[in-house]
Amino acid sequence: MFDLNPFHLENASLLHFLMLQGAAILAYLIFRERFKQQLGRLNEKYQLLQAELDAREIIEPEVEEVFSSAPGRDDLKEIAGVNTKVEAILNGVGIHTFTQLANTPITTIRRVLAEHGPLIYTDDPVTWPKQAWLAAEGRWDELRGWQEQMRKGVYTDFQPTLLL
Template sequence: MFELNPLLHENAWWQHVIMFVGAGVLGYIIGYRSGESKTFLQNQLSSLQSQLESCKASLVKSTPINTSTISIPTIAHTYHTVVEKPDDLKKIEGIGPKIEELLNQNGILTFIQLSQASTYLLKQILQEAGPRFQMHDPSTWPRQAELASAGKWQELKEWQDILNKGKE
């Protein structure tokens, strides 16, 4: 049978010594290189700190703003706006209660406002609301809102029968 003990060979101790010396040299090289990068980073850090200190010093030296020369108007103007009664935007194919709430929060309360809104704006509102709303396609909403604002309910109903969840 084979003897697997490496110490039985005459040169076995030399093999061990060579492995330890090789590992030591390799460790020394790695340590030296990491030390070089460490000193480089320390030098860069001290340079940046000195730049920061000089910026802080120049900021302190700058003259403060004279607040006595700034005049602030003291009269507040009040504007009376007519608040339109919001329409039921759920009558538009593809708009549910949550999307209606989103549109209302973004200032779209009536069919006229919805008909004037661009598809890009509507998509932006849906994207900002999160992934749950991004799957909806608002491309037909302005045209449907235009029909609804004009009171063409029969024409809107016929077109909605053709649509599939607000998509053509």
């Protein structure tokens, strides 16, 4: 085949080792520079995206602005996932009826729950406005059927049947 030491030099192994070391160092330096350039480009892109995100104004209404004053109170514990403590918190911020809960944005519900401490509720609050809408409409059979599906672990987004 071919001889690694064609001239039978005494230090050929050392020379080969040094050449490999030199090649490894050279490759390290080249790729380190490429990485720095790539990191710089990504940082610039991140800065642009961050500036664009900061420029966008996210308008979320205050909790008090969301709720209209409606007479009477409903038993919010009829909603799957709302327990006594959650109902007390919702009542404390002005949600007393199913209609008010149905008209409340999900982000507001999550924010209110987060601000009032860690709570354990059985279902995701994302379903609460839809359940409250069914309750406000008096469509208890549909509500109970949907809640039963959720308890079984079959979560399907509620599709209301139109009453003609």
